[in-house]
Amino acid sequence: MPQPIQWYPGHIAKAERQLKEQLNRVDVVLEVLDARIPYASHHPQFDEWVQDKPRVIVVNRRDMIPSETLTQWRDWYQSQKLQPVFTDAQKGKGVKGVIKAAQIAGKAMNDRRISRGMKPRPVRAVVMGLPNVGKSALINRLVGKKVVASARKAGITKQLRWVRISDQIEMLDAPGVIPWKLDNQENAIKLAICEDIGAASYDNELVAQALVKLLVDLNLNQVLGDRYELETGEMSGEDYIIALGEHRFQNDKERAAVALLNDFRKGNLGLLPLELPT
Incomplete structure (x- = not known):
């Protein structure tokens, strides 16, 4: 866990x-x-x-x-x-x-x-x-x-x-205020993906895996294929980060995760909402 x-x-x-x-x-x-x-x-x-x-x-x-x-x-x-x-x-x-x-x-x-x-x-x-x-x-x-x-x-x-x-x-x-305890971990992961929370609080690989899953769930995963020439197919988020490390970063999963997060944060993947109104 x-x-x-x-x-x-x-x-x-x-x-x-x-x-x-x-x-x-x-x-x-x-x-x-x-x-x-x-x-x-x-x-x-x-x-x-x-x-x-x-x-x-x-x-x-x-x-x-x-x-x-x-x-x-x-x-x-x-x-x-x-x-x-x-x-x-x-x-x-x-x-x-x-x-x-x-x-x-x-x-x-x-x-x-x-x-x-x-x-x-x-x-x-x-x-x-x-x-x-x-x-x-x-x-x-x-x-x-x-x-x-x-x-x-x-x-x-x-x-x-x-x-x-x-x-x-x-x-x-005022300084950014955040709940002393993040009970909603789905929200906490989104905050980490968007860099709206301190980097020391999360694992880049796990957060990058979560980003892949979010993009798949929102039918936005084609941006990954376009950017990295590596389709998600039936891969899980974890499998995709491993594959991206092999494909682009000399088997370095951490570098792959950081590159993916930075590409999202800088807009290099395109205009990508992670939430839509319900």
């Missing part, structure tokens, strides 16, 4: 505590999800923390899924009475929609202030999400310059920081 994937760096417990304290001060919550895995990248306690605060669903990495999948997700969220904003934070696509949505969601706060004879103030928004879903890249795009550290790996942001986006919006950049 493989060791379950668990990852909870020391800074996250502190960040989670501080985030809960700051939630009392914010007017609107922006939840950033990974477009490849919107279900798996949703924190199971998010609704409990946010309660009835206005929220904006930001589905990032829209450039990594096909347009028809994006439309399916938009329709699904709208059926849930939610208006998602789809972004590519690295290239700045869709970020104006985030500002507009945050302003609309925060308008009720200023309406209340004005009705009490108080002056309007900037909307306070918090950017929440799991590690490495693109929160910091999104804030840098919103500000128009690099104000927070951003990189393609989990755990870069380690403390909370307020950033002024404009005269109308202040935004709190």
Whole structure:
């Protein structure tokens, strides 16, 4: 039985505590999800923390899924009475929609202030999400310059920081928060595949095997044949990684697994969603 994937760096417990304290001060919550895995990248306690605060669903990495999948997700969220904003934070696509949505969601706060004879103030928004879903890249795009550290790996942001986006919006950049225990191991594997969790928490070979199985289950496995000139046929994920190691990497299964994961993460296999709305 493989060791379950668990990852909870020391800074996250502190960040989670501080985030809960700051939630009392914010007017609107922006939840950033990974477009490849919107279900798996949703924190199971998010609704409990946010309660009835206005929220904006930001589905990032829209450039990594096909347009028809994006439309399916938009329709699904709208059926849930939610208006998602789809972004590519690295290239700045869709970020104006985030500002507009945050302003609309925060308008009720200023309406209340004005009705009490108080002056309007900037909307306070918090950017929440799991590690490495693109929160910091999104804030840098919103500000128009690099104000927070951003990189393609989990755990870069380690403390909370307020950033002024404009005269109308202040935004709190929070470290990625992840459940202290990953009870749903199917989701944990998807997070590992998408690099939304620390690399020390998983075995590359097992995660690459799981990616092969997912692609087969979603009828997307032809991308593997196209990329590596090696069809999956009736092979299991484990058999495919062994065969790929023999075919391309001098019998090195680990190199084959890492190459496959990196190709998926960089988009070299094409636009591949790992989840579809149900």
